[in-house]
Amino acid sequence: MTNNSTTLSLLLLLLSMAALLILNPPTTVIAEKHVPVEAESKPTTKKPEPFNAMNEFCNQKANKRDREFCNRVLKSDPRSASAKDNVGLLLISVDLAIGKTNKTREYYIYSWAKLIHHKKPSNSEALISALKDCVHAYEWGIGELKIIPAELKDDPPTASYDALMAHDALQTCDDSLSKNKISNYPVLIRHRSSARYVQLCVDISMTVG
Ligand SMILES: *[C@@H]1O[C@H](CO)[C@@H](O)[C@H](O)[C@H]1NC(C)=O
Numbered sequence: 001m002t003n004n005s006t007t008l009s010l011l012l013l014l015l016s017m018a019a020l021l022i023l024n025p026p027t028t029v030i031a032e033k034h035v036p037v038e039a040e041s042k043p044t045t046k047k048p049e050p051f052n053a054m055n056e057f058c059n060q061k062a063n064k065r066d067r068e069f070c071n072r073v074l075k076s077d078p079r080s081a082s083a084k085d086n087v088g089l090l091l092i093s094v095d096l097a098i099g100k101t102n103k104t105r106e107y108y109i110y111s112w113a114k115l116i117h118h119k120k121p122s123n124s125e126a127l128i129s130a131l132k133d134c135v136h137a138y139e140w141g142i143g144e145l146k147i148i149p150a151e152l153k154d155d156p157p158t159a160s161y162d163a164l165m166a167h168d169a170l171q172t173c174d175d176s177l178s179k180n181k182i183s184n185y186p187v188l189i190r191h192r193s194s195a196r197y198v199q200l201c202v203d204i205s206m207t208v209g
Pocket residue numbers: 098099102103106142
């Protein structure tokens with residue numbers, strides 16, 4: 001290609017671009033480029049940093065342990081890097097809490113079945129009773145967590161109500177563990193950890209809607 005024909009092609013290209021602009025109203029051009037409305041009105045807005053929403057939410061926590069827990073748990077899901085806002089964080093925390101509580105529920109079922117199978121002496125009656133209560137508590141809690149994503153779309157305040165219900169559900173396990181004076185460490189630690197995951201959902205849900 002000679003220099004002249006390059007210049008000519010460039011000129012033709014520019015001319016056709018100008019013609020396109022005249023034929024298409026500017027709104028069409030904007031719509032085609034998918035420029036968000038906010039970005040238009042606030043040209044200074046920068047692209048959010050990774051983990052921006054997570055850091056903003058977690059770093060508000062006054063207690064250092066809560067801050068660390070919040071960051072560590074949310075970071076365990078790769079979607080947290082690009083979560084835009086607390087609605088995004090809530091969906092992530094709900095998935096994590098469902099995974100956690102489901103694991104605990106399965107551990108309790110397994111322990112319960114093992115105790116019954118081995119027909120342990122009478123001192124395991126209290127543990128069997130607590131495990132039974134806790135399995136029911138966790139089933140109820142998981143059910144509440146599972147409806148949050150759909151509700152978040154239709155009615156955000158209801159989502160925080162259900163997060164609280166999930167918290168209350170796990171509280172009934174807590175009550176049974178106390179009432180039955182359970183000191184079995186694996187049983188207790190799994191419940192405490194699961195309850196913290198659900199508490200994180202509650203905390204995030206309170207900032208939404
Ligand atoms: C709980 O875990 C089991 C086994 O891993 C799985 O089949 C089930 O779908 C899980 N339930 C929820 C609500 O995630």
